[in-house]
Amino acid sequence: MDLAEQVRDWVTEGEPRLLAELAAWISQPSVSRTGEGMAEAAAHGLELLRRSGLTPQVVETGGWPALVGTAPGPPDSPHVLIYGHYDVQPAGPLHEWVTPPFEPDFRDGRIYGRGTGDNKGQHLAQLLGLRALRDITGGLPCRVTVLLDGEEEIGSPNLAKAVRQLEKPDLVVWSDGPVHESGRASVVLGVRGIVTFELRVRGASGVLHSGNWGGVAPNPAWRLVHVLGTMRDPQGRVLIDGFDDDVVPLSPGEREALAKLPVDVPAVLAGIGAAGMEPPSGPGFYQRLTGPTFSINSLTCEDGGEHRTVVPNVAVAKCDMRLVGGQRVDAVFAAIRAHLERHAPDVEFVPGGAMSPSRTLPETPWTDAVLRGAATGLGEEPLLLPALGGSLPIAAFSDELGVPCYGVPFANVDECNHAPNENLVLDWFRRGVVAAATVQRAIAEVGR
Structure with missing residues (x-):
């Protein structure tokens, strides 16, 4: 049985526990704009890092802290930094929510609540992918640093300060925003x-x-x-x-990548x-x-x-x-x-x-590995997007550290991020866990 099949079985067997963990994370408010729940969310996030086999630490930035978890890999293995953010948008008009924003609700194959797609569900899938690798193989194929930003929804004003306190990785992987508007899986190389x-x-x-x-x-x-x-x-x-x-x-x-995108x-x-x-x-x-x-x-x-x-x-x-x-x-x-x-x-x-904008070229050596790993885990060939139309603080890595950065989104097109009734399709969450693991394996194979 190959790794992807093993991780899928791991997800299926542990699904009630994994979904309960997702719901608990969504139920914890973490609104950086107002401060609602931020201290409690930081403590919760540190525990998630610890449960995933990472050594957690708080990195003070002068604003809301960054949460960092590290784990060693085999000798001379690539060093991968996984970026996500634990802060969320304010709830917005409560009367427009079908169910309360911080009381997650499972219905119609989705989980609804603030932060489901943006970004707690997506970075939790990354963490669970690491946890699955540990349980199945006994360790991680790459050296890993996970950084959870506490200020992404207010523009990440202090992210570069946090990044400067970390050891330089070989590449960065992030999961945020939706997949391609066609519903196809995608790998994103940059952001405006x-x-x-x-x-x-x-x-x-x-x-x-x-x-x-x-x-x-x-x-x-x-x-x-x-x-x-x-x-x-x-x-x-x-x-x-x-x-x-x-x-x-x-x-x-x-x-060439742009010419292949369907529209x-x-x-x-x-x-x-x-x-x-x-x-x-x-x-x-x-x-x-x-x-x-x-x-x-x-x-x-x-x-x-x-x-x-x-x-x-x-x-x-x-x-x-x-x-x-x-x-x-x-x-x-x-x-x-x-x-x-x-x-x-x-x-x-x-x-x-x-x-600032961020740009990683398709010609960069890690691109094929990320595409291959994402295809194996997500079960379909992903589209290669040279850049998102929107903006994310990825330049804090590509500019500050000078390393390539790859987005592998795990959220559905209609996730309603920043809006009432934000949601995450559970199948994307499950597939995201598998892809998080297979991307790590593919990166490690290139680094050997």
Whole structure:
């Protein structure tokens, strides 16, 4: 019997206990934004590391602590760091939950509760994969470090500080976010970064009657619209000098992987009620998700939603930019500031949160091993995604440590992460446990 079959049997035999362990972890609140349950969750997470045969420790960061577990492997075996996060999003509107967010409920082949898919269920599958390896083979095939971040849902502001306190691994494996939107298993090589900011324009000292003052008093809303027009043209080109100067072109392996990804663009657009994609017209669907973007998230005149016939005195645009390999947060912020100094020095620029992009090339030596291990454990050939459209703090490893990073998601497409009724399909959880073990075995075979 091969390892995958042995781990599947291990999961089947222990399923009541494993699901009870999952439910107990979900029932422990750990909301980093408010602090709800964080101290208790840290203690719970340390115990999970200990139960998985790891030596646990708390790594202080100045914020919510990181939880670290380590275990030796055979001599000269690869050192794998597994990343996850134990904090979760706030529950959100309680009336929209079918069952309470921190009272996990099993129904229709899923477990519902805050943190099921994002990220407790996924990193628990990784830990159980290590536990299965110990029970079945007597040890781990690789040297392992597990790092559970306590601040991912607030942007991981102190993750790099924690990472600097660890010994450098050979590679990083993480399980977060959903599988490919087609429902296929996937291996993810990178994530886009993000910067958020506000543009604020002020007019008169107060709101004015548009009949008495229209055409006389400066209108900050029109000023803001015109400023935004200097930053992106109707064809979708970002006009901020230096914004994308550092973008690294896609490698041949990345282009090949993108070309293999399945997508029915008309069906995707119909699903969101859109008639077409955003300009420009040239790039394909997945090429767009590997490039930098500039989005206006909201426009407001701070009128409380009353929409009176007035000349407003304040106009605000909230924006974000998604970043790709090569772009640096500080350089992008500097480019925006320089653009505003040239075109609109009267506009206030308020920088917000930021996260750097991370990029691992398909040509990296560990890629085939991770793909092979994931295919064996998940029971299907995974799609290779050069980058997620969204953002995760993986640059804390790829940039700080200079090591390749691989995402192997174990959550269903409709996991509703960050939303009411967050859930995890139990079959993905079971398969995730198996894949966590087989990926470790495949990595070890390359390292020999």
